[in-house]
Amino acid sequence: MLTLFHAPRSRSTRVLQLIYALGAENDVEIRVTDIPRRDGSGGADAGNPHPEKKVPVLVHDGVMIRESGAIMTHLTNLFPDAGLAPAVGTPDHGAYLGWMAWYGYVFEPVIMMKVTELENPVFTSSYRGWAEAQAVLDKALEGQDFLMGDTISAVDMLVVSPFNWLPALLPDTGPIRAWVDRCRADPSLAKAVAFDNKALPPA
Numbered sequence: 001m002l003t004l005f006h007a008p009r010s011r012s013t014r015v016l017q018l019i020y021a022l023g024a025e026n027d028v029e030i031r032v033t034d035i036p037r038r039d040g041s042g043g044a045d046a047g048n049p050h051p052e053k054k055v056p057v058l059v060h061d062g063v064m065i066r067e068s069g070a071i072m073t074h075l076t077n078l079f080p081d082a083g084l085a086p087a088v089g090t091p092d093h094g095a096y097l098g099w100m101a102w103y104g105y106v107f108e109p110v111i112m113m114k115v116t117e118l119e120n121p122v123f124t125s126s127y128r129g130w131a132e133a134q135a136v137l138d139k140a141l142e143g144q145d146f147l148m149g150d151t152i153s154a155v156d157m158l159v160v161s162p163f164n165w166l167p168a169l170l171p172d173t174g175p176i177r178a179w180v181d182r183c184r185a186d187p188s189l190a191k192a193v194a195f196d197n198k199a200l201p202p203a
Contacts, residue, residue, distance in 0.1 A: 002028040002078075004071075005048050005057040007035040008196035011068060012056030014161040016195060018072050018154055021188035022079040028058075032199050069100035072154045084154045092148065099147055099155040107133055111162050111169070134176065141175040145182055156183050164189075 004019065006012040019028050033045040035055055044053035049064050058065040058074065065071050073096075076085035086092035106127050113123060114130045137159070140147050147155050160183040163170050171177050183189070 001059075001061055003031055003059045004028050005031050005033045005045075005050065005055055005059070007033055007042075007055045008200035010035060010055055011161070013192050013196055014157050015056045015058070015068060015071050015075075017186075017188045017192040018075055018084070018157050020191040021084055021152075021154075021157065021186065022075060022082040024075065024079050024082075027079075028075075030195070067104060068158055069104045072158055073097065073100055076154050083151070086148070086153075096148060096153065096155055099159065102136075103155075103158050107159065108162065111166070114169070115166060134171070137176050137179070138174065141179050146179065152183060152186055157186075157188075160184075 002024075004012065004015060006016055016030065019025055019030075031047075033048045033055060034042050035048075035053065036042050036044060048055070048057065049059060050057045050066060054066075056066075056068055056071055058071045060074070065074055073085070076082070077088060080087065086096050109123075110127050110130055110133045113119070113127075137147075144150055146152050147159060156179075160180055163176075163180045164184070170180060
């Protein structure tokens with residue numbers, strides 16, 4: 001049994017989108033949970049198995065899986081016929097895992113430093129900064145529509161997600177802007193947004 005603990009309009013929305021893209025919405029129970037919000041609303045849900053009451057959390061036959069990259073990798077392995085990740089054991093799957101790790105280990109920390117306007121030489125010497133992160137994406141998108149080639153993958157759904165939360169980060173033009181537009185056009189995102197709007201109507 002697969003259960004996703006999901007808070008609408010949070011980091012778990014990208015996992016919900018992937019579930020729709022995989023055609024797995026009938027195979028994964030979506031359990032809406034509460035989380036503390038930056039505006040002071042919400043709160044910790046005692047029924048959420050995450051030790052810090054965060055989302056997303058996927059529970060597979062009683063085993064808890066945390067972190068978006070791990071969850072999304074696990075789901076694409078479970079539903080390989082959807083074609084949203086390269087086959088396990090291929091060189092392209094290694095590249096796919098690299099993008100998943102880059103997002104969690106580099107890209108999201110850099111984004112947090114960018115939006116909080118914090119600077120620290122130890123951080124920048126290890127992770128670099130926003131300009132370097134943009135350059136990585138620009139180079140990857142040279143001559144192709146998506147990060148793994150000509151079709152959308154789970155990597156795109158993960159890496160594009162901060163631009164959906166923080167549109168001020170989005171360049172006005174260039175390959176990143178065009179890539180974000182292509183990612184947003186995927187029907188799975190509209191389905192996830194519709195779910196969230198029903199579960200958590202606008203204030």
